[in-house]
Amino acid sequence: MQGVGFRPFVHSLATRLGLSGHVGNDVHGVFLEVEGTTAAVERFLVSVTEQAPPLAVIERITTDELAACGSGSFEIVASEAAGTRGTLVSADSTTCADCLREMLDPHDRRFGHPFVNCTNCGPRFTIVRDIPYDRPLTTMSAFAMCARCESEYHDPADRRFHAQPVCCPDCGPRLRLHDAAGVVLPGDPLAGAVAALERGEIVAIKGLGGYHLAVDATNQDAAATLRKRKHREDKPFAVVVSGPERAEDLCVVGEDEQALLTSPRRPIVLLRARTGTALAAAVAPGNRRLGVMLPYTPLHHLLLRQLDTPIVLTSGNVADEPIAYTEQQARARLSGIVDVFLSHDRAIHMRTDDSVVRSFRGREMLLRRSRGYVPQPIPLAWDFPRHVLACGAELKNTFCVAKQHHAFVSHHIGDLENHETLASFAEGIEHFRRLFEVDPRLVAHDLHPEYLSTKYAQGLDDVELVGVQHHHAHIAACLVDNAESGPVLGVAFDGLGYGTDDTLWGGEFLLSDLVDFRRLAHLEPVAMPGATTAIRQPWRMAVAHLVSAYGQHLPAELDLLRRNEQQWPAVADLAARGVSAPPTSSAGRLFDAVAALLGVRHAINYEGQAAVELEQGTDLDERGSYPVTVPAGGEPLRVPGSDLVRAVVEDLRAGVAAPVIAARFHNGVADMIAEVCTRLRESTGVSTVALSGGVFQNMLLLERTTARLEAGDFRVLVHARVPTNDGGISLGQVAVAGARDRCDSAVLPR
Incomplete structure (x- = not known):
């Protein structure tokens, strides 16, 4: 990892142990030679790992014995830029305690300096234009170091020894x-x-x-x-x-x-x-x-x-x-x-949003992986035979490039719905290709033909395209996130994704490994009246689910229908006839429908808002649960969400409070997932479940589903290092493309 003060650390350690030699950067990482007594060299090798700088990530150390040179000192030598790049670039890091003390010390020359940094902190990824990570290849090249900063930069005993963004009030930025x-x-x-x-x-x-x-x-x-x-x-x-x-x-x-x-x-x-x-x-x-x-x-x-x-x-x-x-x-x-x-006046080379995390059972869970985490790679247990680019999804887009045993998931790009975001997506891919010297021969993409990420992939020349089904990518990402390869029972619940049957999926139970999957069960498809309009107006999904549950005899006394009395008959007609109403098995749209039925949200201003507010308004003490009748046989099993909708309606008619109904609905979904997985374990023998998809950002659902599965003796995999939402899709696509390229398909008989 470059930009973490590793060379100065090695210099100081070697000098302290009386060793001679040199250390430098090349395209593979850090190279060094040390010469001294056997005991000193052995102590050096142990200390390199145990005392490494706080930002350093040591993946492996390889050593060779060389003939003694008789050199009398230890030096940091010039970086070498030739060869195939294998080095890593550090993420941006918060101001360290030492720099903070200097900035707040009225007697320090960096007092009040808003750009103070050292080898242990400061900007890295956002200022790097190319590697090796040296000042001329960063946006700090515009600032000539003053004499005192240059002296610190070249002093092996100084904390800013070879700190590339080193600066002070005299030499900028300002x-x-x-x-x-x-x-x-x-x-x-x-x-x-x-x-x-x-x-x-x-x-x-x-x-x-x-x-x-x-x-x-x-x-x-x-x-x-x-x-x-x-x-x-x-x-x-x-x-x-x-x-x-x-x-x-x-x-x-x-x-x-x-x-x-x-x-x-x-x-x-x-x-x-x-x-x-x-x-x-x-x-x-x-x-x-x-x-x-x-x-x-x-x-x-x-x-x-x-x-x-x-x-x-x-x-x-x-x-x-x-x-x-x-x-x-x-x-x-x-x-x-x-x-x-x-x-x-310090330029930013690569835009990067803030990362968003939460804690789940004592484990970090990323919801948006960006500043501070990118471009640190996800290490894999196997190598990619060829370089791979994965273009990700349409919403919450990230891309991913992979080579050798590293998958580099990009910073958060956003929703590919306008020219500016698409341009940012393309610029990011070119930067990662250059930074990590990736020349992708395989390009993975979503199956949805209208996604701009798919069209970008299809517009590339001289590459082999690999289409990866959206929910398979979700489960593959969860597998890689947990350093596993499957098979697992994958529960992929989200807003929607393009299925292999050209319909919109979103409430899926898959038997999955990294290479392939089988669709074992899914929520019963329901119409989306007005197609994408039904996403922006959850009340439409409520009407569609009412049509699915009650046919032509809708409970007209419901507040939702009274509120939309001029429009709902036409919407119900679209749902019943399937006109401008594509069917979807989406779990996200089911949550939307219940939110609208409870009066939580009839129209949304941001993606997932209705489901978010439904969770927020839940009575956390309620333990009641709505039952779902899981069918006895067939593949795939078609699980009726209408059972949940009818139970919600009956409680509404009985005057039960909305927070209680919301809780019973969440508990019912968790129970349903556990029951379906139990049924599938009987037929597959697989007892590990991977939970993925944007619906599992709902912490109430995730916690209660995990608890029920564990109570049923399942081993449960959830996300940590990449988001469970579509921000993790690109990692799953890369994993599937690489696994297929290795041709080691596991255990998914048709």
């Missing part, structure tokens, strides 16, 4: 504050930004991987104005606080969550929100959870120390556009949103 028209504002930029936030204004702040939009998180008017200008009606904002104790003021923070908050990766951590805090209602309306992070750049630390209040820090974009990361983009896209820009 902050600047300007208004929406680009006019530079007088005075100290940091103080000006603080004053703007205190006045309730919206400030665009240039971070590590792009611009953020910031407001005082306790100012209701400011937060509401940000929502209006950004066109983000309901989706919660993330909040940054100055330290762990301030996070405790806003949320319940367990030991595992504290570790996530304070890790060098500094992700947004989803925490259980406290009630009655000073936080503005517009920050996370109607949500039991709050996304919280701690400062991860010197600039963030300086801002929070002067403000002494939590601030909203959300991606600098409008609606579904990618995050702005150049000054030109920021001015063009954000000038209508923000009042002032707090910017600087």
